[in-house]
Amino acid sequence: xxxxxxxxxxxxxxxxxxxLASAELFRSSHLExxxxxxxxxxxxxxxxxxxxxxxxxxxxxxKDTSPLAQWIESQPPWSDLPFVVLTSHREQPAVLAWxxxxxxxxxxxxxxxxPVQPMTLTSAVQSALRARRRQYEIRALFAAREQAAxxxxxxxxxxxxxxxxxxxxxxVEIDERARVEETLRQAQKIEAIGQLTGGVxxxxxxxxxVISGGLDMLDRQTDPDRRRRxxxxxVQAAQRGASLTRQLLAFSRRQTLRPEPVDVASQMGGMxxxxxxxxxxxxxxxxDFPDTLWPVEVDPGELELVILNLxxxxxxxxxxxxxxxxxxxxxxxxxxxxxxxxxVRLSVxxxxxxxxxxxxxxxxxxxxxxxxxxxxxxxxLAQVHGFATQSRGTVRIRSEVGRGSSIELYxxxxxxxxxxxxxxxxxxxxxxxxSNHGRILLVEDDDEVAALVSEMLGxxxxxxxxxxxxxxxxxxxxxxxxxxxxxxxVMMPGGMxxxxxxxxxxxxxxxxxxxLTSGYSEAAVQDAELAGLQILPKPYHIDELAAALSAAKAxxxxxxxxxxxxxx
Numbered sequence: 001x002x003x004x005x006x007x008x009x010x011x012x013x014x015x016x017x018x019x020l021a022s023a024e025l026f027r028s029s030h031l032e033x034x035x036x037x038x039x040x041x042x043x044x045x046x047x048x049x050x051x052x053x054x055x056x057x058x059x060x061x062x063k064d065t066s067p068l069a070q071w072i073e074s075q076p077p078w079s080d081l082p083f084v085v086l087t088s089h090r091e092q093p094a095v096l097a098w099x100x101x102x103x104x105x106x107x108x109x110x111x112x113x114x115p116v117q118p119m120t121l122t123s124a125v126q127s128a129l130r131a132r133r134r135q136y137e138i139r140a141l142f143a144a145r146e147q148a149a150x151x152x153x154x155x156x157x158x159x160x161x162x163x164x165x166x167x168x169x170x171x172v173e174i175d176e177r178a179r180v181e182e183t184l185r186q187a188q189k190i191e192a193i194g195q196l197t198g199g200v201x202x203x204x205x206x207x208x209x210v211i212s213g214g215l216d217m218l219d220r221q222t223d224p225d226r227r228r229r230x231x232x233x234x235v236q237a238a239q240r241g242a243s244l245t246r247q248l249l250a251f252s253r254r255q256t257l258r259p260e261p262v263d264v265a266s267q268m269g270g271m272x273x274x275x276x277x278x279x280x281x282x283x284x285x286x287x288d289f290p291d292t293l294w295p296v297e298v299d300p301g302e303l304e305l306v307i308l309n310l311x312x313x314x315x316x317x318x319x320x321x322x323x324x325x326x327x328x329x330x331x332x333x334x335x336x337x338x339x340x341x342x343x344v345r346l347s348v349x350x351x352x353x354x355x356x357x358x359x360x361x362x363x364x365x366x367x368x369x370x371x372x373x374x375x376x377x378x379x380x381l382a383q384v385h386g387f388a389t390q391s392r393g394t395v396r397i398r399s400e401v402g403r404g405s406s407i408e409l410y411x412x413x414x415x416x417x418x419x420x421x422x423x424x425x426x427x428x429x430x431x432x433x434x435s436n437h438g439r440i441l442l443v444e445d446d447d448e449v450a451a452l453v454s455e456m457l458g459x460x461x462x463x464x465x466x467x468x469x470x471x472x473x474x475x476x477x478x479x480x481x482x483x484x485x486x487x488x489x490v491m492m493p494g495g496m497x498x499x500x501x502x503x504x505x506x507x508x509x510x511x512x513x514x515x516l517t518s519g520y521s522e523a524a525v526q527d528a529e530l531a532g533l534q535i536l537p538k539p540y541h542i543d544e545l546a547a548a549l550s551a552a553k554a555x556x557x558x559x560x561x562x563x564x565x566x567x568x
Contacts, residue, residue: 005049006136007129009033012042013056018086022054022121029122031129043067046081052128054121056086060102069105078139080108082128084121087113211237242539259391261414262300264328264346265289271304275311282321285311289328296344297414298391306384310348310407313381317352317405325349331410338394342413349406355399363397384409437461438484438553443473443501445492456542457487460549470496474504483512485553490518490528490535499527515552 009026011033013019019035026033036042039060046053060068075081083106087099103109108131110124211234221227268287275285296303307326314324331343355363364385384407388395392412399405440462444450447468454464465481467473469492477483486505490498502514516528519538528535536548 005032006051006133007032008049008051009125009129010042010045010050010053011035012039012053012059013086014038014059015056018056025118025122026054026125029126031125039063039065039068043071046071050081051132052082052084052125054084054086054125055106057088057099057102061098065102065105072105072107076139078142079135082108082110082131084110084112084124084128086116086121087111089114208237238539258299259297260300261295261416261418262298262303263295263418264344265293266418267300267303268307268326268328271307275308279311279315279324283315283318283324284322285324285326287326290330292330293328294330294342294344295414295416295418296346296411297416298411299387302387306387306409307346307348309381309384313407314348314350314352314405317350317354319353322351330413334410339392339410339412343393343410344413346409346411347406349404351404354401354403354405355397356401360397360399381407437549439463439465439482440549441465441467441473441476441481441483441486443467443470443486443488443492443498445469445489449489453487453545456545459542460546462549469493470498470501470504473501474508477505477509477512485549486512486514487549488514488516490516499531499533502528502533503531513552515548 009031011019011023011026013022013035014037019037023033023035034045036045042053072081085102085106088095103111110128112121112124215234218227218230221230265287268289272285272287279285311324311326318324325347327347327349329345329347331345334341334343363381385395388409388411393410395410396408397405398408437460440457442450442453442457442464444453444466445468450466450468454466457464465476465483467476470488473486473488477486486502488498488501492498492501496504498516498518502516505512505514514533515536516533517536517538517540534548534552536545540548
């Protein structure tokens with residue numbers, strides 16, 4: 001239907017002069033009117049566009065109105081064409097029934113009964129045209145809404161496509177950034193590994209040079225004093241190697257710690273002689289520990305090594321002498337990004353040269369040092385960091401160039417009562433006297449280590465039987481050999497480690513105590529502790545071996561479960 005014909009009136013009154021007269025009347029009122037002579041012509045004109053239809057009811061009487069009904073039924077949702085129907089005075093039941101059917105057929109109908117005044121007819125048709133114009137306006141609004149919806153849909157599609165392209169570009173950039181970051185991390189790892197292995201190789205080559213060169217020179221010397229000096233140098237090199245290994249394990253947080261309640265003031269007080277002997281005469285140490293200082297839950301021996309490391313670093317930072325202050329403070333309800341709870345802050349404060357921000361950013365890196373070559377391994381602060389973290393605490397450094405440094409250990413408070421025994425670093429090892437202490441089955445796969453340990457056990461007064469594997473050890477026990485204690489390495493070839501061997505021995509011969517030793521094997525060490533087995537860490541001195549053997553022999557009748565209970 002055309003918008004241009006919304007004011008057009010179709011007249012269908014083919015009988016008599018009603019059609020022509022009505023058309024002339026509408027034209028005189030400035031309306032366009034067309035008179036149709038047949039029903040097909042009317043439907044055709046309606047299809048071309050129309051504002052209203054004026055029909056004389058007798059023009060439809062007895063006609064086939066199905067084309068008209070089909071057109072009316074097929075109107076779009078916005079359209080409801082108005083009809084003005086001119087009726088007669090006839091009131092017969094048949095006429096009334098037919099009239100009702102015509103009203104139902106045409107739907108939007110206004111009935112005018114003859115005789116009708118021209119003004120009434122014109123007014124009725126004009127009202128129908130105004131209603132029709134509202135329908136056309138609604139059609140225009142529908143069309144505008146549909147166009148807006150299509151435009152919106154097009155815009156959504158375009159925006160969605162643009163968003164998808166942006167997301168894809170972002171994904172590509174994220175993947176590229178991840179690739180670059182991974183490449184950088186790998187490069188940093190390689191650099192760190194290179195620095196680490198270079199530092200380890202440097203320090204251990206120096207130690208091996210002392211030991212191998214000393215052994216080479218030992219056979220060439222007949223002077224007892226010179227031989228003694230060579231021996232002392234080799235012993236010192238071996239001790240430095242053991243200390244370096246412990247620092248590496250502490251840095252990597254793999255050192256097996258034995259935390260217990262420690263009275264910090266008492267423990268540090270016992271270190272005064274050690275500190276005085278380790279520092280220069282122009283460097284003084286002061287302690288500041290309040291009487292109310294809480295005990296902490298740490299490994300006491302490792303704590304002493306950490307304080308000794310920090311004191312030596314502080315000494316080196318004060319070339320002209322000065323004072324080192326070791327201070328303890330309670331920090332109740334501490335809560336920050338790293339730790340939360342009750343902590344003790346243990347600070348080592350010096351009045352030395354201090355550190356620049358560039359150095360502060362690298363102090364915890366392994367083998368990073370500002371000292372001269374050969375003056376330090378660069379593992380001191382890395383060990384401190386590893387110890388603090390493994391002890392469920394943290395470490396922080398405050399320093400300014402020319403104003404000294406304060407290195408602060410944050411250690412968790414212990415609610416248990418510390419032991420009166422202090423774990424001081426033993427600088428003067430006492431060699432045990434040889435006596436007959438029993439028979440030991442030594443299980444060690446390394447022949448050189450086995451030979452050395454056999455000599456140490458022999459020096460302690462033990463008879464030694466050597467087995468190179470767990471299976472060989474079980475075979476030695478199966479043949480009825482008299483054994484008072486089994487001393488086994490943790491890691492061995494052949495599918496059975498030391499922990500599994502100990503469990504099998506307990507199953508077969510629960511009367512034989514077992515002592516394990518290990519250089520490093522975190523998983524096996526944890527299994528051993530769960531099984532209630534004692535482990536002597538490598539490397540060890542002969543007096544440490546003697547003490548560990550005595551402790552293992554002191555509880556020969558206790559099963560694993562009772563040991564486990566006693567350790568909880």
